[in-house]
Amino acid sequence: MSRVVFSALAALAVSFTLASGAQAAGDVEAGKKAFAKCRACHQLAEGKNGVGPSLHNVFGRKSGTAEGFKYSDAMKAKAVVWDEKTIAAYIADPKAYIPGNKMVFPGIKKESEVADLIAYLKDATK
Numbered sequence: 001m002s003r004v005v006f007s008a009l010a011a012l013a014v015s016f017t018l019a020s021g022a023q024a025a026g027d028v029e030a031g032k033k034a035f036a037k038c039r040a041c042h043q044l045a046e047g048k049n050g051v052g053p054s055l056h057n058v059f060g061r062k063s064g065t066a067e068g069f070k071y072s073d074a075m076k077a078k079a080v081v082w083d084e085k086t087i088a089a090y091i092a093d094p095k096a097y098i099p100g101n102k103m104v105f106p107g108i109k110k111e112s113e114v115a116d117l118i119a120y121l122k123d124a125t126k
Contacts, residue, residue, distance in 0.1 A: 026112070031120025034113050037105070044124050052103065055125050058082050063098070074100030087121070088114050 041052035048054050053066035060083070064076035078098045080086050090097045091114050093107045108114050 026115035026117065026119030028116075028119045028123050030113075031116035031118065032124075034108070034117040035120055035124075037108070038117075041103075041105070055121060058087070058125050059084075059122060072100060072102045074098050075102070084118050084122075087118055091117065 038052075038055075041050050042055050043050050044055055046054060046056040047067060048056075049066065049069045053069035053071070058066075060081065063078050063080045063082065064071040075098055078101075080090075080098075082090075091108050094101060094103045094105055095107075108117065
């Protein structure tokens with residue numbers, strides 16, 4: 001295979017991977033700013049629920065299980081484990097991802113902002 005063909009195939013593979021929604025590493029500082037949209041309802045400290053549940057240790061936690069928060073039946077029934085992919089899908093369109101959940105937030109449509117927010121949450125919710 002010629003170098004030109006190989007290079008073209010490699011470039012195509014990279015662009016296809018990026019276009020397919022693979023999570024790129026987000027910017028923590030930009031994510032901190034994006035979290036302002038969430039702060040009205042969510043806290044990051046352990047056990048500090050607000051209108052929404054605490055996001056402390058959200059990664060790896062099953063939906064509907066934060067201690068002391070009254071979840072919708074839909075959120076409890078979904079039983080999704082929160083990771084980068086599931087959080088990204090939920091943040092983009094909460095009502096479509098878990099129909100019947102109580103969150104009124106319309107979602108964040110910009111993929112780079114979602115990636116930034118996830119980077120921040122991964123850092124701030126440990």
